[in-house]
Amino acid sequence: MDRHWLGAAIDLSRLSPPSPAHYAVGAVIVSAAGEVLATGYTGEGDDHDHAEEVALAKLAPGVDLTGATIYSSLEPCTMRRSRPYPCTGLILNFRIERVVFALREPEIFADCTGLETLRAAGVDVVEMSALGREVAAINAHILGRPPAENRCPADVAR
DSSP: OHHHHHHHHHHHHTTSOOOTTSOOOEEEEEOTTSOEEEEEETTSSSTTOOHHHHHHHTSOTTOOOTTOEEEEEEOOOSOOSSSSSOHHHHHHHTTOOEEEEEEOOOTTTOOOOHHHHHHHTTOEEEEOGGGHHHHHHHTHHHHTSOHHHHOOSSOOOO
């Protein structure tokens, strides 16, 4: 089922408004019973919104997240300039027990250590790098440019 739900997150990432200042990312939160609890994509409500942040904000109050998994097309961030908490911090605050992603965040906007940070906190993290090429292709608008052109002085947003 991981491939299916991660594929759904990748499909959502295509809805992200194109921007030279952020990656196109999609996220799907799935319960232990296999029900979709929430979805989100980068820039869904605001240009600075991250996919995981949007999905977590949509969760119904009091929803049982025991055994839930968040699927994100890109490794959850560990650094933000536009918000007080990075996505890894939000995932930990919500006590999501499992994270599955396709592509590690390239060192373009920030030095991301999402995988390591989440694992150190006891979260089960799965990297499905076989789907990473698709995520990289969706983000060719950033990954295909020289690093100096990718720096966004006003904000770091995915």
